């Protein structure tokens with residue numbers, strides 16, 4: 537029997553996801569040497585030396601800024617994530633965040649926690665004190681949503697149902713996302729338009745070079761007086777110093793975020809949660825199951841679904857002998873691969889090749905067993921980043 541696949545776990549992964557790794561074929565744990573794949577949530581992989589044995593990384597969540605995607609791409613290693621699997625959990629926390637800010641709940645809870653429960657005057661103090669925490673309602677207010685992907689669309693929809701006006705900005709919105717948005721969502725043409733018009737602004741975009749400090753001292757001043765900024769995406773998307781300054785000037789009413797830091801903690805008006813967006817039983821299970829199944833399909837069959845750096849490529853298994861090749865997206869790769877197979881007298885049964893940016897990926901099913909020398913010959917072709925032979929046990933007649 538073949539050796540089991542070795543999966544290194546860098547975070548606690550939901551048990552439902554780990555159940556998708558059949559015990560007979562997989563060994564998963566926190567102390568795995570020479571892993572074939574890594575499963576991770578938010579652990580920072582940038583500083584770690586990733587063993588060359590790693591053929592895939594699975595992120596049980598959405599954001600992949602904790603993973604050195606560029607480095608892994610250069611090795612022909614796909615990075616899978618779980619699009620949408622935790623979006624509902626984030627949506628619900630964003631709604632909670634708007635209510636925390638609008639009704640001054642964080643401050644009000646603090647006020648109550650500070651009361652002496654044995655004080656005979658407590659009731660009077662409550663009735664006298666409550667006016668300090670009087671708030672406003674969400675209905676009729678305008679919510680600006682920056683980023684209309686999996687989370688942003690759900691937030692926009694929920695806000696409409698709460699009676700809010702919604703203004704959305706996403707220069708690269710997908711056709712599917714646009715179809716899923718309620719018709720009442722108005723399109724904004726820039727971040728500044730959203731900042732100028734909204735009472736609440738919520739950010740649902742990845743942290744990449746282009747979005748780093750998207751909200752900064754140059755544009756935060758254009759927000760409405762007393763507006764609420766919500767950041768459940770990543771700390772680095774806002775310039776935290778600019779946010780704290782805007783809170784001090786009362787330009788911003790509240791900053792609600794999922795990312796405590798030395799800059800924002802303890803500043804008046806900051807409501808910081810401990811990165812809880814995806815921390816529900818349902819989201820943790822959804823993410824782990826989705827990404828683990830994708831990882832298994834890749835390791836065993838070479839199929840790629842939901843990798844952030846590879847095209848989606850999957851082909852039904854009709855032959856027992858499959859070769860999976862990750863290569864640079866340059867001319868004549870398929871020609872050279874086909875020649876190597878022809879020279880080895882291997883007949884191609886089925887083949888698919890797709891590209892995405894600088895990366896291309898090829899699956900080839902052949903009609904007979906592939907010798908290691910053929911895999912070596914393909915590996916030596918300039919531009920080939922990784923090649924794997926994936927024989928299907930039990931299909932050889």
Ligand SMILES: NC(=O)c1ccc[n+]([C@@H]2O[C@H](COP(=O)([O-])OP(=O)(O)OC[C@H]3O[C@@H](n4cnc5c(N)ncnc54)[C@H](O)[C@@H]3O)[C@@H](O)[C@H]2O)c1
Nearest residue numbers: 598599683684685686687706708740741742768769813814
């Ligand atoms: N707090 C949490 O626990 C938690 C949970 C899930 C996701 N997140 C974060 O939220 C981000 C979004 O998650 P998602 O599942 O909606 O991702 P997604 O990929 O479905 O959506 C992201 C959207 O942002 C858009 N976008 C990119 N740059 C933009 C810009 N400059 N202006 C406007 N739109 C832009 C994209 O076109 C895309 O539609 C993730 O990348 C992650 O960092 C946090």
Ligand SMILES: O=C(O)[C@H](O)COP(=O)(O)O
Nearest residue numbers: 577578596597598599814
């Ligand atoms: O990008 C994500 O999916 C979230 O930030 C969740 O991160 P977590 O899996 O570490 O909770």
